[in-house]
Amino acid sequence: MATPIFALADEYIDASARLNPMWAGAVGVTGDFGTATDFGPDAEAERARLNRDTLARLRALDPTGPDDDLAKRHMEERLAVLVDRHEAGEWRRSLQVPFGIFQSLVGYVDVAPRSGEDDWALNAARMRAIPEMLGTWRQAMDAGIEAGQTASARQAAEGAKQARRTAESRVFDKHLQAYGEGPLAAELRAAADAAYAGYADAAAYLEQRYLPHADPADGVGEERYLLAARYTLGSRLDPRDAYEWGWEELHRIEEEMAAEAAKILPGASLDEVTEHLNATRSLDTHEAFLAWLQEKHRGALEALDGVHFDIHPRLMDLDVQLVHGSSSGAPYYTGPSEDLTRPGRTWWPVSDGERFGTWDELTTVFHEGVPGHHLQVGQTRVAGDRLSRFTRLFGSVSGHSEGWALYAERLCDELGWFTETGSRLGMLGGSAMRAARVVIDIGWHLGYPLPDAEAERHGREWSFDTALDVLTTRGRVPAHRARPEIVRYQGWPAQAICYKLGERAWVAARDEAKAAAGAGFDLKAWHTAALDLGPMGLDNLAAVLRK
Structure with missing residues (x-):
């Protein structure tokens, strides 16, 4: 859809990808935007300027129709809270153990394509960039020390453990084993070793430099919490x-x-x-667990399609992966790439000797x-230019x-x-x-x-x-x-x-639609209409579904 609002959204994604190549690679943005993200104070300020400038330009635009109105409504809400989070200094205390930067960097490598030598060279580049990215992240954390805005001592201590565990368990070796002894084997090994050294340095930084300055309180208080909830x-x-x-x-x-x-x-x-x-x-075995997972995923897809949902054919390809040495502790999902060449995947952390x-x-x-x-x-991902x-x-x-x-x-x-x-x-x-x-x-x-x-x-x-x-x-x-x-x-x-507050909002929206439609309520049609809206905040969800 060629409207000024949609054009601004395109422009923003390209600019964000250039300023955050790790994010672009992780979500599968089409294009080559580099490998390493700078997490330092100057780069954070540049991303914040992009958010503020885009928000100001967006607010000056008038929607031309329902899709345009939806796009503006969602984009404005997201950019506004991002601006407020930056101004509050949340970027200066970015840990979020165990799903913060240490796990995100692992995921960034895990989702890289591996179909040819160029792809494996990208794997090496992503691993090799980890020490650089962690170095700029430490600059942001140092800025938090200087500003008196630090993460908690508990997060610092747990973050050090996670970083050291990531290095010692050699989480990237599975990719080296998958590649074998091809022409890039030595480069991949060197890149993985550099990544492990970067994690070890991050652990030492948290223990020796950061922990003495960390906030002793576990709770964040009302002001920070309500901003986080927004x-x-x-x-x-x-x-x-x-x-x-x-x-x-x-x-x-x-x-x-x-x-x-x-x-x-x-x-x-x-x-x-x-x-x-x-x-x-x-x-009792990883092989049996993986086979069971694959069977249940496939069965759910086939049972739902055409009955309770109309599932796009390209979404019938859903990959299931076991994850050894993960620090996440719980299963998670990564979506398809923008061009759908990388499928959606569910990831299931496992350990040796575990019963499932x-x-x-x-x-x-x-x-x-x-x-x-x-x-x-x-x-x-399959919505095309409707979103x-x-x-x-x-x-x-x-x-x-x-x-x-x-x-x-x-x-x-x-x-x-x-x-x-x-x-x-x-x-x-x-x-x-x-x-x-x-x-x-x-x-x-x-x-x-x-x-x-x-x-x-x-x-x-x-x-x-x-x-x-x-x-x-x-x-x-x-x-x-x-x-x-x-x-x-x-x-x-x-x-x-x-999870629970979001479920409450979804159930309330469905109940309201059922009450309004009475005997004519069509659950599959409601599911289709609701998912076609794309992601949005819960306040917007209630307002839009009520129309």
């Missing part, structure tokens, strides 16, 4: 309302879990049922694959995307797909974890007391140990996974609330 939700949060609703939702789910467990082993406790399912509904419980992983297949992230993100390039490539909002993925799990329950023994309990357990995230994240960062009934069980005040207790006993997260989860919430404020 960014992750695309809406202005009422934290008290969300906190109280989170506890109510957790109680509702717990009642449903107890009823579901009683169907599996009458009279047994929830812990006993979980132990039984882990022993009887699990796989299929009963509680099926719901994650639907969350990360279809009808979850793959269908939602992929739909924006602006900004919306297709840059405008993701966690509350929208994670809310949709959790709605997708709920939809599969409504469709009766959790028929395997324990699989519905697994879905409910995942939902309980997301509800626990709401109360942990808001309560801990804002210093809210636990309700009286909960204080008797967990204590009155939030702390790291309180959060860990709530997540393991109420969110049903295994202890070995719970600790990195809590570290994540502490370093990435307001992201953990996106």
Whole structure:
């Protein structure tokens, strides 16, 4: 669509790609924009100028039709919050362990193409650029020390561990092994060694230089939290309302879990049922787990297409990857490239000797694959010129995307797909974890007391140990996974609330549409219309779907 707003969106994407080649490579922007992103203060200021200037130009443009109005509405909301985050100095304390810069650099290499020698040369270039990028990131962190705006001591300590673990586990060696002994083997090995040295230097920096200056507080306080919520939700949060609703939702789910467990082993406790399912509904090898994942992904695609969704043929290609040595701790999804030559992928971290419980992983297949992230993100890639390039490539909002993925799990329950023994309990357990995230994240960062009934069980005040207790006993997260989860919430404020609050927004929008249409409500048509909108903040989602 050749309108001034769409042209500005195109211009912005090209400019952003030049200023952030790592982002461009990770999301698959078409074009050659270089390899290394500069994360230093001057480069951050240049990206901020681009956001401010583009926002001013955008606000002076009048939409020419519904698609134009949608493009402007979304772009304006995203650019405005990016400008506010920069002015607040968030770029000076960018860690977000374990999904921050250290994991992002690994992902940047992992998604590189590998079909020929030119592609492998790109792999080497990306690994070789890691020390340079981490060096400029340290400049930004030093600016935070000078300004008195630092990340927490807990994030610094955990970040050092993550960086050192990334180096010591040699996470890029899998690519060297995949390449073999071709003409670029020595270059690839040298590039990987340089990357590992860069990670080791980053660990030493955090421990020796940064940690003495880090903020001793775990919580970020109300001002920073509400700004973070604007960014992750695309809406202005009422934290008290969300906190109280989170506890109510957790109680509702717990009642449903107890009823579901009683169907599996009458009279047994929830812990006993979980132990039984882990022993009887699990796989022992990586090969068997991968085969099961591939079967479930493919089955979901085929069952949904033409029935509850119209899936574009190019989205029927969904890759499944096991990830060895990942520091993320949880499955995740990466979308197709802009030109769709790189397929969407789900990534499943695994470790040696691990047993894989299929009963509680099926719901994650639907969350990360279809009808979850793959269908939602992929739909924006195949939208063509109905959506602006900004919306297709840059405008993701966690509350929208994670809310949709959790709605997708709920939809599969409504469709009766959790028929395997324990699989519905697994879905409910995942939902309980997301509800626990709401109360942990808001309560801990804002210093809210636990309700009286909960204080008797967990204590009155939030702390790291309180959060860990709530997540393991109420969110049903295994202890070995719970600790990195809590570290994540502490370093990435307001992201953990996106799942449940986003799901609430999606369900409310569907319920409103059903009430308005009555007997004529068409679920597939509603899904199509909703996904065709592309990503947007939750406030915009409610307003647009109401039209």
